[in-house]
Amino acid sequence: AQSVTQPDIHITVSEGASLELRCNYSYGATPYLFWYVQSPGQGLQLLLKYFSGDTLVQGIKGFEAEFKRSQSSFNLRKPSVHWSDAAEYFCAVERDYGQNFVFGPGTRLSVLP
Protein backbone atom coordinates (compact mmCIF):
# COMPACT_ATOMS: atom_id res chain seq x y z
CA ALA A 1 0.00 0.00 0.00
CA GLN A 2 1.09 3.52 -0.67
CA SER A 3 2.29 5.45 2.35
CA VAL A 4 3.84 8.77 3.21
CA THR A 5 6.11 9.35 6.17
CA GLN A 6 7.27 12.58 7.70
CA PRO A 7 9.91 11.62 10.25
CA ASP A 8 9.83 14.88 12.19
CA ILE A 9 6.71 15.48 14.26
CA HIS A 10 7.84 18.91 15.46
CA ILE A 11 10.66 21.19 14.37
CA THR A 12 11.74 24.47 15.92
CA VAL A 13 13.91 26.94 14.06
CA SER A 14 14.94 30.53 14.63
CA GLU A 15 13.62 33.23 12.39
CA GLY A 16 16.00 33.75 9.48
CA ALA A 17 17.41 30.23 9.67
CA SER A 18 17.08 27.73 6.86
CA LEU A 19 14.50 24.96 6.95
CA GLU A 20 14.18 21.46 5.57
CA LEU A 21 11.15 19.27 6.19
CA ARG A 22 11.48 15.65 5.24
CA CYS A 23 9.01 13.51 3.34
CA ASN A 24 9.42 9.93 2.19
CA TYR A 25 6.89 7.95 0.22
CA SER A 26 6.34 4.33 -0.58
CA TYR A 27 4.99 4.00 -4.06
CA GLY A 28 5.41 1.69 -7.02
CA ALA A 29 5.14 4.17 -9.86
CA THR A 30 6.05 7.76 -10.64
CA PRO A 31 4.18 9.68 -7.99
CA TYR A 32 2.45 12.99 -8.04
CA LEU A 33 3.66 14.78 -4.93
CA PHE A 34 2.34 17.75 -3.04
CA TRP A 35 3.16 19.88 -0.03
CA TYR A 36 0.37 21.60 1.87
CA VAL A 37 0.49 24.05 4.77
CA GLN A 38 -2.12 24.40 7.47
CA SER A 39 -2.19 27.55 9.57
CA PRO A 40 -4.04 27.40 12.90
CA GLY A 41 -7.80 27.27 12.42
CA GLN A 42 -7.49 27.10 8.66
CA GLY A 43 -7.82 24.55 5.95
CA LEU A 44 -4.87 23.28 3.96
CA GLN A 45 -3.26 25.45 1.33
CA LEU A 46 -1.16 24.13 -1.53
CA LEU A 47 2.50 25.15 -1.37
CA LEU A 48 3.81 23.29 -4.41
CA LYS A 49 3.48 20.13 -6.44
CA TYR A 50 5.63 17.80 -8.48
CA PHE A 51 4.32 16.16 -11.59
CA SER A 52 7.29 15.45 -13.85
CA GLY A 53 10.31 17.14 -15.37
CA ASP A 54 12.61 19.31 -13.29
CA THR A 55 13.07 17.66 -9.92
CA LEU A 56 13.41 20.99 -8.12
CA VAL A 57 10.06 22.74 -7.92
CA GLN A 58 9.28 26.21 -6.70
CA GLY A 59 6.22 27.08 -4.70
CA ILE A 60 4.55 29.97 -2.99
CA LYS A 61 5.95 31.88 -0.02
CA GLY A 62 9.55 31.17 -1.03
CA PHE A 63 9.35 27.39 -0.56
CA GLU A 64 10.93 24.83 -2.84
CA ALA A 65 11.06 21.04 -2.85
CA GLU A 66 13.31 18.49 -4.47
CA PHE A 67 12.15 15.13 -5.76
CA LYS A 68 14.75 12.38 -5.41
CA ARG A 69 13.56 9.14 -6.91
CA SER A 70 16.55 7.14 -5.62
CA GLN A 71 15.69 8.12 -2.05
CA SER A 72 11.89 8.15 -2.47
CA SER A 73 11.95 11.61 -0.97
CA PHE A 74 10.34 14.97 -1.58
CA ASN A 75 11.84 17.32 0.98
CA LEU A 76 10.60 20.85 1.46
CA ARG A 77 13.07 23.68 1.93
CA LYS A 78 13.17 27.38 2.60
CA PRO A 79 16.39 29.40 2.83
CA SER A 80 15.19 31.88 5.45
CA VAL A 81 12.19 31.22 7.68
CA HIS A 82 9.77 33.97 8.70
CA TRP A 83 7.69 33.97 11.88
CA SER A 84 4.56 33.66 9.73
CA ASP A 85 5.76 30.26 8.49
CA ALA A 86 4.85 28.69 11.82
CA ALA A 87 2.22 26.12 10.85
CA GLU A 88 1.75 22.43 10.18
CA TYR A 89 3.07 21.02 6.94
CA PHE A 90 1.74 17.98 5.14
CA CYS A 91 3.27 15.97 2.36
CA ALA A 92 0.86 14.07 0.10
CA VAL A 93 0.95 11.58 -2.74
CA GLU A 94 -1.72 11.24 -5.36
CA ARG A 95 -2.70 7.64 -5.98
CA ASP A 96 -2.29 6.28 -9.45
CA TYR A 97 -5.97 6.07 -10.29
CA GLY A 98 -6.03 9.79 -10.01
CA GLN A 99 -8.73 10.52 -7.54
CA ASN A 100 -7.30 9.95 -4.15
CA PHE A 101 -4.59 11.37 -1.95
CA VAL A 102 -2.51 9.86 0.82
CA PHE A 103 -1.27 12.35 3.39
CA GLY A 104 1.66 12.11 5.75
CA PRO A 105 1.13 12.66 9.48
CA GLY A 106 2.38 16.25 9.30
CA THR A 107 5.29 18.23 10.75
CA ARG A 108 4.57 21.11 13.07
CA LEU A 109 6.94 24.03 12.60
CA SER A 110 7.62 26.51 15.39
CA VAL A 111 9.64 29.67 14.73
CA LEU A 112 11.61 31.41 17.47
CA PRO A 113 11.98 35.19 17.27
Add this chain to the structure above:
Amino acid sequence: EAQVTQNPRYLITVTGKKLTVTCSQNMNHEYMSWYRQDPGLGLRQIYYSMNVEVTDKGDVPEGYKVSRKEKRNFPLILESPSPNQTSLYFCASREAKWNSPLHFGNGTRLTVT
Protein backbone atom coordinates in the same frame (compact mmCIF):
# COMPACT_ATOMS: atom_id res chain seq x y z
CA GLU B 1 -14.14 34.22 -4.69
CA ALA B 2 -13.38 30.56 -5.32
CA GLN B 3 -13.96 28.64 -2.14
CA VAL B 4 -15.08 25.53 -0.34
CA THR B 5 -17.53 26.29 2.45
CA GLN B 6 -18.21 23.97 5.35
CA ASN B 7 -20.81 24.37 8.05
CA PRO B 8 -20.81 24.42 10.96
CA ARG B 9 -17.27 25.28 12.07
CA TYR B 10 -17.82 23.80 15.51
CA LEU B 11 -20.30 21.16 16.60
CA ILE B 12 -20.82 19.45 19.93
CA THR B 13 -23.30 16.62 20.05
CA VAL B 14 -24.18 13.51 22.00
CA THR B 15 -23.77 9.88 21.09
CA GLY B 16 -26.42 8.61 18.70
CA LYS B 17 -27.86 11.96 17.60
CA LYS B 18 -27.79 12.15 13.82
CA LEU B 19 -25.96 15.10 12.31
CA THR B 20 -25.00 16.49 8.93
CA VAL B 21 -21.99 18.60 8.03
CA THR B 22 -22.53 20.54 4.84
CA CYS B 23 -19.96 21.27 2.16
CA SER B 24 -20.38 23.46 -0.88
CA GLN B 25 -17.95 24.57 -3.59
CA ASN B 26 -18.35 27.28 -6.22
CA MET B 27 -15.62 26.19 -8.63
CA ASN B 28 -17.66 23.68 -10.63
CA HIS B 29 -15.31 20.92 -9.57
CA GLU B 30 -16.24 17.37 -10.41
CA TYR B 31 -14.34 15.80 -7.55
CA MET B 32 -15.13 16.27 -3.86
CA SER B 33 -13.97 14.43 -0.78
CA TRP B 34 -14.12 14.33 3.01
CA TYR B 35 -11.16 13.88 5.33
CA ARG B 36 -10.77 13.60 9.05
CA GLN B 37 -7.67 14.90 10.78
CA ASP B 38 -6.41 13.35 14.00
CA PRO B 39 -3.14 14.11 15.82
CA GLY B 40 -0.27 12.02 14.56
CA LEU B 41 -2.34 10.48 11.77
CA GLY B 42 -2.53 13.31 9.28
CA LEU B 43 -5.58 13.42 7.06
CA ARG B 44 -7.45 10.26 6.28
CA GLN B 45 -10.02 10.09 3.55
CA ILE B 46 -13.57 9.13 4.50
CA TYR B 47 -15.45 9.25 1.19
CA TYR B 48 -14.99 10.82 -2.18
CA SER B 49 -17.10 11.60 -5.19
CA MET B 50 -15.96 11.84 -8.77
CA ASN B 51 -19.18 13.42 -9.99
CA VAL B 52 -22.89 13.71 -9.31
CA GLU B 53 -24.36 10.43 -8.04
CA VAL B 54 -20.89 8.82 -8.01
CA THR B 55 -19.42 8.20 -4.56
CA ASP B 56 -16.89 5.76 -3.18
CA LYS B 57 -15.33 4.79 0.12
CA GLY B 58 -12.01 6.15 1.24
CA ASP B 59 -9.81 4.69 3.94
CA VAL B 60 -12.08 5.21 6.98
CA PRO B 61 -15.72 5.14 5.84
CA GLU B 62 -17.26 3.26 8.78
CA GLY B 63 -19.95 5.27 10.53
CA TYR B 64 -20.30 7.86 7.77
CA LYS B 65 -22.56 8.42 4.79
CA VAL B 66 -22.40 10.90 1.94
CA SER B 67 -24.55 11.94 -0.98
CA ARG B 68 -23.87 13.86 -4.18
CA LYS B 69 -27.15 14.99 -5.67
CA GLU B 70 -25.77 18.25 -7.00
CA LYS B 71 -22.32 19.07 -8.30
CA ARG B 72 -21.66 21.82 -5.79
CA ASN B 73 -22.75 20.03 -2.58
CA PHE B 74 -21.33 17.03 -0.77
CA PRO B 75 -22.78 16.63 2.74
CA LEU B 76 -21.28 14.28 5.32
CA ILE B 77 -23.81 12.41 7.43
CA LEU B 78 -23.22 10.71 10.75
CA GLU B 79 -26.32 8.60 11.40
CA SER B 80 -25.33 7.59 14.92
CA PRO B 81 -22.24 9.47 16.05
CA SER B 82 -19.90 7.91 18.57
CA PRO B 83 -17.09 9.45 20.63
CA ASN B 84 -14.42 7.96 18.35
CA GLN B 85 -15.74 10.23 15.61
CA THR B 86 -14.61 13.27 17.56
CA SER B 87 -12.23 14.87 15.11
CA LEU B 88 -11.50 17.76 12.77
CA TYR B 89 -13.20 17.27 9.41
CA PHE B 90 -12.26 18.80 6.09
CA CYS B 91 -14.09 18.92 2.83
CA ALA B 92 -12.07 19.36 -0.36
CA SER B 93 -12.67 19.66 -4.07
CA ARG B 94 -10.60 19.56 -7.23
CA GLU B 95 -10.85 19.37 -10.97
CA ALA B 96 -11.05 15.81 -12.23
CA LYS B 97 -7.64 15.68 -13.85
CA TRP B 98 -4.17 14.55 -12.97
CA ASN B 99 -2.09 16.77 -10.79
CA SER B 100 -4.84 19.24 -9.99
CA PRO B 101 -4.57 20.26 -6.34
CA LEU B 102 -7.19 19.87 -3.66
CA HIS B 103 -8.97 23.00 -2.42
CA PHE B 104 -9.93 22.72 1.23
CA GLY B 105 -12.63 24.19 3.39
CA ASN B 106 -11.76 25.65 6.78
CA GLY B 107 -12.78 22.59 8.71
CA THR B 108 -15.45 21.45 11.15
CA ARG B 109 -14.44 20.52 14.64
CA LEU B 110 -16.81 17.85 15.90
CA THR B 111 -17.04 16.68 19.49
CA VAL B 112 -19.22 13.70 20.36
CA THR B 113 -19.85 13.16 24.07
